[in-house]
Amino acid sequence: MLMQLTLGGFAQGAIYALIALSLTVVYRSTTVVNFGHGDFVMAGAFLSYVLVVLAGIAFLPAAVLAMLAMFVLGVFFSKGLIRPIRGGPHIGLALMCISAGYILRGIARMVWGREVLPMPPVFDIEPIFIGNLVITGDAVFIIGTVFVLLVVFFGLLGLTDLGKMVQAVYQSPRGARLIGLNVERFNDFSWGVGAALGALGGILVAPISLLHPDLGASFLIKGFAAMTLGGFGSLGGAVLGGILLGLAEQYAGAYLDSALIEITAYVVIVLVLFIRPHGLFGRKAVVKV
């Protein structure tokens, strides 16, 4: 029982980790929190659905194509809608993100209406039984993909020159500008990466859930909860926060009340912000007054 829940929690948590990480990538480089990110996740899931079910492309190339498309969308969003209001108040930026999300959601609903779309299973692997523990192909696939991705991501960030430069920008955007980095382009790129990573979250959940245009809303909150728990702005914290949230949901749902699964994220946000606002791994939140 405990093992089964833990496995489920890891699979869910891996998705949350991915979403929180993609939010953090954008936040760290641009200081914008993407309040429309849930809909980017949803768009990723729908794109993969279109490519797999309607265009008949195999899942893996479809996933890559969907991520590329979302990367381009993220870059265009940054160039076209964020740049013109950069330097304005936080409220404007938050609103812009929300409206971008709503545009995506509106488009999805215009095409699919109130239908709920089932995605065909991708990896029809026979579940593995170890004692009472059932390991499904999906769980292996999700955890495996996210794990590989995290290794690549943190490897690039920590070991390559590009990654070191990115970290330098995170430390001080002004310094980055001084050494001749085009910060605007870098920000566009970060939006692209954030959108693509978020979309991957959607692509990974697509085969195990029903698709509908409002799919993103709950993922946004889970992403926020994971970020808050791990420490807002910390890349590693986002990942750990995501995993912990996935586990907490499973345990709370099984041992307390299944209705609690939906609100674990909200409760986490409220409790963490009130008790330990800088999260488990973040630096202390500085309030600008």
Added chain:
Amino acid sequence: MTELLHVNGLSVRFSGLTALDDVSFTLQEGAVRAVIGPNGAGKSTLFNAISGYVTPTSGTVHLKGQELTKLTPHEIAEQGVRRTFQNGGLFPELTVLENVLTGLHAQIEGSFLDILLGRSKALKSEAENIHRARELLKLMSMDHMADTRAGDLSGGQQRIVEIVRTVASDPPVLLLDEPAVGLSPVARAQMMEIIHRLAGEKGVGILLIEHAVELVMAAADRILVMAAGARIAEGTPEEIREDRAVLEAYLGHS
């Protein structure tokens, strides 16, 4: 002359770092006392500790015998110790008149409910204070700017409006944090004139942080010299000019 402000053994430590080290002085009615010192000497910490933005680790601040040390910034301001800000504390989106009126907040009568219901008690007091604010602006020849957005004023005009706003409630003590920084020579002269008038005519006790040496020497009766959080000298401008420790603090560090 009555003693207004009495600062006794004021110290501020942030996690092992001593930002302010056992500073004591008094400020009399109508006196202008300058605080000078190199960057990082603790001048701003001294202001923040007196005005309640930083909690002193030890020591006390009294205004006319009443202790201020444990009070919050708005309570200290209400007691009559008001300050300006080095980077300018005006509200740029409000007009000049509205900015001055914020300085009269505590003077305007009427409870929340009076205001909500538009009771005449609140309206009357509001009208009286608007009149007062306009008079104050007239004294500084700023009345023609009353409806200008504060953010659209020149640097010098902003400093003046900030001072008008700060003294609108007739506080006995005024803390000025680098009021002349970035001002033209003409505006500096005007600032000095304002400081003289406030101290001389209204008897306001003024504590002044300033880097412009000629302004300090001309405006202050007494000068407190600080370095590394502590007082290193104190005296009249003439005494300070001759003081070896002061010369060393300045020349040694720059």
Added chain:
Amino acid sequence: MSTTMPTSRQRRLRTWAFWAVPVLLLLTPLATNAYTQFIINGMLISILVTLGFTLVIGNLGQLAFANTAFFGIGAYASAILSAKLGLPWIMTIPLAGALGALGGFLASSAALRGIRSYYLAIITLAFGELMRWAYLHTKPLTGGTDGLPLPRETMFGISLSDDTLKFYIFLAVTVVLVKATLNLLRSRFGRAVMAVRENEVATASLAIPTARVILTTFIWSGFVVGCAGALFARHVGHVFPESFGMLHLIASFAMVLVGGLGSVLGAVLGAVVLTALPEYLRAFPGMEELFFGLIVAAVLVAMPLGLASLLRRLSPIFVERYYREES
């Protein structure tokens, strides 16, 4: 560069117009059919929702998204009090306002603990979603997914399902709350709210209790929006959890923004313009979201100060200030 201020004649005209508009509106039931009347009633509710929202995000400058939560609390309070306790609906309006104000108090307690900016946005978003979860999972009280119908009721011998009667009540509540809010804004309180937005540290140095200003603004915002919730409950006759989700939030946002952040006139304009249009879009799934999304994005880029700023350019009579010279 001095702003042209309204002359005293224009100020008198403005006061006169403020009362003339609702008086003229009293005649609308003579000229409208039931459907148009229903939409106009919805506009009055939107005005209050937008007003409460703009106070917090525009005037106080706090990124708090709890507005929809206040609205839901007000609507459910009104429905529960009339359906379960048998209170006359009209009595539930101030009570719904009081509970909305309690919601405002809770939201402000986050802001006062230093949870600001994006953190405040996230925690208030969570607050709204928690409330929606609560409506769904307290079935005996709220009816869960089935929602809660308001009981049939009459006033002055007329059924409260009559849109004309509702219109007069809604209009009275709206005028009173808009007027009270204007009184607040054009006083030392309104200036203090703006001052906190502009520079909180400097505000405290002027003997203004900033914490109390923040608290009071949230509470008043919650009160106004809570009252609007009670009107909404009667307007639709049946409250459902879905009415208080993200779509309502983005619609309120769009109204605040299209009208002009932090402007009472803007709240009214935004609510009027954006309540009517989407009614016609509702038949096409997805259009509502697309419409609000595109409108907000377009306004942010092209007209960040909203419709109110256009009117201000037209005549100084529309200039809003935070003091009141005439007594």
